[in-house]
Amino acid sequence: MSAATVTSPARPNSSVGAPPPRRRPRGTxxxxxxxxxxxxxxxxxxxxxxxxxxxxxxxxxxxxxxxxxxxxxxxxxxxxxxxYTNLLSSQPFWSWFGMSVGVATVATVVSVFVCALAGFGFAKYRFRGKQALFTVMFSSLAVPFAVILVPLFVLLVKTGLGTPWFALVVPWVAPAFGIFMMQQYIVQSVPDEILEAARIDGCSEFRTFLSVVLPLLRPSLGALAVWSFLQSYNSFLWPLVIVSDVNHYTLPLGLNILFSSENRAIDLVLPGAVLASVPMIIVFLLLRKQLLEGLSAGAVKG
Amino acid sequence: MSSLASAAPTAVIRGRTAPPGAAARRTLPSAATQRAPYLFIAPFYLLYVLFMIVPIVAALFLSLTSWVGLGTPDFVGLRNYGNLLGDSSFWTAAGNSGLYVLVAVVLVVPCSLLIAQALNARGLRARDLFRVTYFVPMVVSPIVVALIFSMLLDTEYGLVNSFLHAAFGLPGVDWLTDPSWARASVSFVLLWRWVGYLTIFFLAGLQAVPRELYEAAELDGAGPVRSFTTVTLPAIKPVTAFVVVTSFISAAQLFDEPYLLTGGGPGESTLSLAMFVYRAAFERQQFGYAAAAGVLLFVLVFAVSQLLNRALQIGRAA
Known part of the structure; x- marks a missing residue:
């Protein structure tokens, strides 16, 4: 990488992450x-x-x-x-883990798709009501969860949809933040010419999205996937409210039960915390560049 | 090397793919093309109506009733709101949430800007290592964070008190059981968990500031402080706006940290508004009352963040 920066010293941004050009011998x-x-x-x-x-x-x-x-x-x-052996023999740890990973995986796959769709719609089309619809979408970021906590609980339980697999997944698959992130990325990195070419080739709009746009989005899809997986895997308040069946406990709920028990079973909670966190930290470290840059790219441009 | 990845992400993205003149967007006349954007955004709005608009309307309705969760809700008009305003617990919770907001906006945000500024130092080695490690607390589940800190801050057996005693002979501090210390501890955990996350946004913003601006300021005789206020701050305004608004919203609805760390205690000294709503609904079966508290929180957060958005001009479609 130093070779690249040496050959292009004039580019303002390329030198940011590079070793300093040594031009201040004084004052070193x-x-x-x-x-x-x-x-x-x-x-x-x-x-x-x-x-x-x-x-x-x-x-x-x-x-x-x-x-x-x-x-x-x-x-x-x-x-x-x-x-570790005490935890794994006395608690259904793997069941909690499976529940958390399963729910987070489904929610992630669906939400990445929904966000990419909507992000593409906002980034590459002009349509009536676009600004208003975008504002509505964006302002949903400012709705505190506490206001919908009680009514959503009541509505889902009353309609029989309070089952963990539905309630932990479906209401959360369209985060406005994800749409915003996708929209920003698509504006920056999907050239209109490619869409034109696909249209001339007779692709339908949806076909264009699937076969032309989605592949171009791979880096930011990865970032969004990690982000929404973490959101789901770490979420606590909503599972605490909606999951009543011990057999469907997620990891945070299981750890919470151990943690809030009379004797603060710290010797069981600690290995549980380690086992719960290590996979996430590893995934994060593997995908860190995509995630950190994908997260910040949208906000920088505002 | 690792620092390559941290070089201005947006600039890299733009430089690589956007062709010249791509900004001029074309509209195509065909009916399918006109319908397409609506179909693309439809799934979001379907979910949005079902799981956000409907619940908000239901919250408004519930807040006008008295309901224990069984039978039919009794319509009580605005009585819940009146009771809330006279409920000292509600005001305590509002005060605590106000404190968390203050900590987030006045402490966490400036700290992350300073850290980002430090990480943006020219020719810094291991930048990526620092940046990534600072982010790790955000990856760890709040329950795990709470458990770690309740262990570290335990009055009798905790690491912090053991260290203070061993190193300075200080008596133990009741980190989680004294009202003021408990608030400070929750605030610290907030700082610990969020600061690395927000740093990412500031760092990307700082890296996108053209170097020439600093050189020009330097030529004009501006020192580091002056070039920070006249070059850096205006240039990173969009990021700052985004960071301030999102941390305001998250802090105003804080639940996990105080619930898991102190259970809102001692007494109600760390109780947040979101915990107040949870407690009313799911521990006391006062669903109407909880809904009313939720609505008040919503009105407050929504109004303030819209004002902030307007003042800082974020959230426009590109």
Missing amino acids: SRLTAGRVALYALLVVLLAVFVLPLLFALSGSFKPRADIFGEPLRLIPSSVTLEN
């Missing part, structure tokens, strides 16, 4: 002092964000007595897998 020592402070600050922040997670990880391998007895030890003095 002052800069270095500033640099040391900067790195020190960033490393301290790193510790603030990572240490709590590492302590939870280490705690999950400590014998129950040590979790409370030696909270300051990051490396456990004795390592045990007992917490």
Whole structure:
């Protein structure tokens, strides 16, 4: 990458992420002092964000007595897998996990499709009422969930649709944020010429969307997919309200039961927390570039 | 190298694919083309009406009734609203939610801007490592975050008090059981969980500011502070607007963190408005009362965010 920046030093943005062009030989020592402070600050922040997670990880391998007895030890003095085996043998952990992953997967697939459709409609067509419809869509971001919590619960239960698979998925598959994100990305990265060409070839509009537009959206579809998976996988309040059957508990509900039990079963909750978080963190690390850039790309342009 | 990925995402996207003159959009006359956009956005609006408009209307109706969840709701007019205004718990919850909003907008947002500014330093190494790691708390489930912090902040066995005692001989602080400390703890967890997330938006915004603007400011003799206020802040206004509005909305309806960390306690000292709604409906079977509290929260959040949108000019169709 340094080769690329060396050959194009004049491009304003390309040098942002690159090593500094060395053209200030004077004052380097002052800069270095500033640099040391900067790195020190960033490393301290790193510790603030990572240490709590590492302590939870280490705690999950400590014998129950040590979790409370030696909270300051990051490396456990004795390592045990007992917490994990206790959790997995005494609690339906994999059932919670399966429920969470299943619900999140279905919700993600559907919502990515719905958002891409609507994003495309807003990005590439002119139509009557577009501005008003867009404003309506966008302003739904400002509706606090607390206002629909009670009536949505009542309506779904009364109509018999309060089953976990319906209630945890269907009301959440059209997030306005996702549509906004898609719309921004499509405006920037799908050229009109390609759509023209597809039309001239006789493709229907929907066919064009499926076979021409969707493939071009792959990076931001990935970002949106990670985002909506996380939303669903981590959601707590709505499952807490709507899921009454213990057999359909999601991970957060299961952990909450353990966590709020009389003896604060911390030795069971910790391994559960680790097992719940590690897959998400791995997926996030694998898809981090897509997610972080996809998330911010829309907001930058406003 | 890793820092390549962090170079101005939008610029990369635009540079790669948008052909010159693509901005001029064409309208095609055929009937199918005219119908198409409506069909594309129809699924969203169908879901929107069913799961947002209908519930909001139902909330307005429920809020005018007294209902325990069984039988028919009794129409009581505006009595729920009157009772809410005289309910000290409601005002406590409103005050706490106000505090969470304040923390989000006045503390979390500026902190993430500062962190983004630090991460945007020229030639910074390991930028991607920092950026990604700071984001991780957002990936972790709130229940896991709450459990970790309730362990760390435990008065007797917690890491924080153990450390304070070992290092400075300080007596234990009741992080989660003293009213003021409990509010501070919830606020800290909010900061911890959100700041890396918001940093991403600011960093992308900062990276999109053309370098020439800074060079011009430097030539005009502007120092770092001055070029921050005259170049950076105006240039990142759209991102700032987006970040302020979304964190306002999320903080105003905060539920998970106080519910899981303190259960709203001690007493009601960390109770939020969303928790008030939840408690009224699902612990006390006062569905009408809960709906009325929800409607008030909705009116407040919606009005303020529309004002913010208008003032900061976001949310226009491209």
